[in-house]
Amino acid sequence: MHIRALEENDLIHIHELNNKLNVMAYWFEEPYESLSELKSLYQKHIYDETERRFVIIKDGQFAGIIELVEIDYIHRNCEIQVIVKEEFQGEGLAQEAMEKGINYAFQILNLHKVFLYVDTENEGAVHIY
Structure with missing residues (x-):
């Protein structure tokens, strides 16, 4: 497993995740985002220094x-978020990705604090965090 920067051609996969109610509920966000809207947001935020997105x-x-x-x-400081596709869940990818994301925040961005919000009913996520 490795992570790399989000590219525009990855948006089709993000679109799939963003349109699942059970996935977006854990991010406390509304599902059902159009691919056009997602592409527009990508273009708007491509140079935004307050965000880093990895696949x-x-x-x-x-x-x-x-x-x-x-x-x-x-x-x-920053907030961290992770989503692993259903077919890859249970393989330890979320934990490994969290470690890589946190290391990036501390070692590359030189931050001192990384935080997240978690639904306490998401037992798998609570276990990892």
């Missing part, structure tokens, strides 16, 4: 996404 790759396949958002360089 999780397993055996050459898109397996999920890990994001550092709300990056605050003054207070040196």
Whole structure:
């Protein structure tokens, strides 16, 4: 498993995840986003220094996404988010991706704090965090 920067051609996979109610509920966001809207947001945020988005790759396949958002360089903190596609869940990818995302935040961005919000009913996520 490795992570790499999100590219525009990955948006079709993000679109699939963003349109699943059970997935977006864990991110406390509304599902059902159009691909056109997603592409527009990608273009709008491509140079945004307060975000870093990575895709999780397993055996050459898109397996999920890990994001550092709300990056605050003054207070040196950010929020982290992760989604692993259902067919890749249970393989430890979320935990490994979290470690890589946190290491990136601390070692590359030189932040001091990484936080997240989690639905306490999402037992798998609570276990990882």
